[in-house]
Structures are given as C-alpha cells and as structure tokens.
Amino acid sequence: MGSKRRSFSNSSSIAGQNIDKKLREAIDNDNNTISDNPLLQDIKDDPSKIEAMTIQQLRTALRTAGIPPKGLKRELVSALQSYLAKEIDGESSLLADKQDPSSNSDKRIYMMMETKSVEDQVQDANSFSKVSKVQQSRRTVKQLQIKGKTVDVNAKMVATEQKKSACASGRMTSLTKKKASSDVDSKYVSAKNRDTLPVNLSEPWTILAHKKPQKGWIAYNPRTMRRSLPTENTKFVKILSWNVNGLRALLKLEGFSAMELAKQENFDVLCLQETKLQEKDVESIKQSLIEGYENSFWACSNTRLGYSGTAIISRIKPLSVRYGLGISDHDSEGRVVTAEFDSFYLLSVYVPNSGDGLRRLTYRITEWDPSLSNYIKELEKSKAVILTGDFNCAHEEIDIYNPAGNRRSAGFTIEERQSFSTNFLSSGFVDTFRKQNPDVVGYTYWGYRHGARKGWRLDYFLVSDAIADDVHDSFILPDVIGSDHCPIGLVLKL
DSSP: OOOOOOOOOHHHHHHHHHHHHHHHHHHHHTOOSTTTOHHHHHHHHOTTHHHHOOHHHHHHHHHHTTOOOOSOHHHHHHHHHHHHHHHHHSSOOOOOOOOOTTOOSOOOOOOOOOOOOTTTOOOOOOOBOTTSOBOOOOOBOOOEEETTEEEOOOSBOOOOOOGGGSSSSSOOOTTOSOOOOSOSOSOSSOHHHHHTSOHHHHSGGGSOOOSSOOTTOEEOOHHHHSOOOOOTTSOEEEEEEEEOSOHHHHHHSTTOOHHHHHHHHOOSEEEEEOOOOOHHHHHHHHHTOOTTOOEEEEEOOSSSTTSOOEEEEESSOOSEEEESOSOTTTSSSOOEEEEEOSSEEEEEEEOOOOOGGGTTHHHIIIIIHHHHHHHHHHHTTTSEEEEEEEOSOOOSGGGBSOSGGGTTSTTSOHHHHHHHHHHTGGGTEEEHHHHHOTTEEOOSBOOTTTOTTOOBOOEEEEEEGGGGGGEEEEEEOTTOOSSSBOOEEEEEEO
C-alpha cells in the first residue's frame, strides 16, 4: 500500500512553525534529555504535535534524543512517541536495538511483550499486515508476580520491526540470478544482532504463548530443536513450504530476498501458497528465478483474479506435474500443484478457508477435504505422498493460542478438526511436526485480528505413513517475515 499524504489544519501548521523554532534551539544546545531540551520538552507537554511534524523534524528530534532516525514517517512517529512514553512513565524502558553506525546491516527494533500471568507466560511480538507491511503497536505491561517476588517487567513496548530489516540482517535484492550457497549460518537473525538483546526479546517465539497451556508443554525454539542435517553419506531432500500471502507484495518488500532465503536454507524444493498471481504474471516471475531453481510450476485462480494460487519451485526436475484434483468444481481457484519425483509425489496445497460466518464450511468438509483425500490415496497406490501447505485448520488445542475463544472461528471448528483427522490422519498420513514435537507449541500464522504472537499452526507437512520414519526433521522458521504466515520445512532421507 502506498503511503498517503496527510493535510493539516492551520493550527497544525502553526504547531509546525513552533516545532521548527524548538528544533533550532535543540540543535544549538545539542541536548539529549527532555529536561534540558526545549524541543523534547515542548512535544512532551503536547504529544499531539508529533503527528504534525514533518519527516525532517521527526528525524532531527530523534537524533537529538540519541535515537537512530530510520524508517518511514509512521515508524519515526512511533519511535519518538515511545521515547517520550519512556520519559513520562519514568521506569518504563525503550527496547530499541540501536544501530551501530559502523555497520552496513540494518538492525531490527524489538518490542516488549504483554506479560499476563505465570501460567500463560505470554510474550507478544511483531504482527504482520496482509500486504506485507510491518505494523506498529503499543501495550501496557504490568508487574509479574512470581513465587511471591515482584519482577519489574517494564511498561511500554515500542514499534515492531522496521520493514528494512526483513528476513536477513543485511540488504539483498530480490530474486537476483546468483548461485545460492549452502555454506552459511542457518539463522535469519544475525548473531551480532541477537547478542545485543536478551534471547526472549530477540526470539519471542521461544516464550510459551498459550491461553491455557497444559503441563509439559514448551515453546518451539528452532535454535535448539532443529536437527542437524544428515551426514554426507546420506541422501536426503529438503523442502520448504510457505503461504506468502501475495508473492508480488512479498518481492516488493524492501529487505526481503529470495536469494537470502535460498542461501540460508539451501532447500531443494519450495512450495508456495496464496501467491495471488494471475496467469499473465507467471512468465515474468519465472524469468527472474534464482539460478538453479529453473523448474517451476504455477496454478492460478481463473474465477477470481489475484486470489489463491499455489506453486512448486524446484532445482530437481520432476518426472511429471499435475494441476488441481481433476474435478472441475474444485480446480478453478488454483489450489493444488502435484509434482512427481523418483520416490514420492509432492503436493503444494492451499485448502479453502471456511470464511466469515463459516459460509464455506459445508463445502470444505463435505466436498473439498474428501476429494483431496481420495486424490492422494489414489496417488499412494504408486508411491508415497508428501502433502504440504496451508490447511486452514489448527488441529488440536496445542495448535492455537486461544482455543476456548475460537470454537466457532473458521479454522478451529470441531467440524474442520474432525475432517482433518478423518480425511488425512486417519487415512494413513502423519503430521510430521507433531510426531517429532508432541508437546511443543509452535505457530505458523499470526493474524492481525488476533494480536502479536497469539498464533495458530495452520501449515503442515503430512506424509504417507510408509515414509514417516524417513523424516529426519520437520521444523518451523518463525524468524522469517514478509507474510502473516512463516515458512515450514521438511528434511526427508531418501
């Protein structure tokens, strides 16, 4: 979404003139505390003036306060508001990861989570917008009582991550034709950046976030729970799957790089869902693919343009490719791509959402799910099947932050969960992440309606029971941003 120009009233213009005067005084004085700085004191007395400030005024004010003036106007406004909130509240802290001026890497601004109770231990983090824009938020954090002791958790949390620091610590251009190297660190938050913050703030997903956690549940931590790759003598394939929520929007996101993703993960196959591409877009996307991933196959919606859509991008050439389920009633929205490889079929699937008011619930559980189930069972007659994508279903209570509050929400109705069990799990398919991590809370989707890090696990790798024991690792990449979903991965020994 493009930024909109905002017009101000005469009173705002007068406020801007006053701010300019204060700015000149601040520059002359070179002060960086509110009590000594006329500009900061002025906007502290009337915080509404911040919105009327120009970008230049905001940047000058932030420099005066010793804060790096990075980002668009809304990020500058949020950073200044957060700084003032810190001063006003006294004991509150501004958890901004200040940038090293000698470094070329963009650093993230991390935020504090809303701490609720000892049992919840909930930490809210960055939430992502449907158009791949990083939103900003603020919450008040109260003191936490732990075993009779009072722990000061600090009061204001600040802006979420800047767009510029997306999925890598450095800037890379999107989809450049360069060879992806595998000899790199597999973490997206650079060690240098991560070391400047407490682990729970730089990696918020490592805090258990669940409304009513059960005994023994723990938070997913990819740093410690991901398994090392098999030995050199073991043949394996590595597959990633990601609901990108609009591929063109993702590729336009400054700081995101498909090249960086390929470097970090060195995947063999990438499955995409909700690409939202039209047929006319596919050729230009294919022309810009990273070297080594020339095999790509795209299914687009024909009935609603710029809707749904799936893809498989591979450096291994498949034996054959199919689109859809072979049923016209289901195949107009581009929801399935099937690629046949030597020892398995791979499906990239985007299961229909039951929608607002559950308007598509009946279609989903009585038509779509059974048809997909029958399709993969037919494929299984010749070789094993790997089914991956966004299933739009949190199967169990461990898979959703607030199960009690979502009993009749699309994605967690009893009907959808039973259908998931009946048509897939009871039909001989294994939820690889849950098999590997039976008591681990790990989410793959964070909706704007539900708040930061209050997530759902909607994305899965399901495999035929015949190859379930060959799964070496099934993992989540919660540190990769750019969509309201994060990627998931599978390592299968061949």
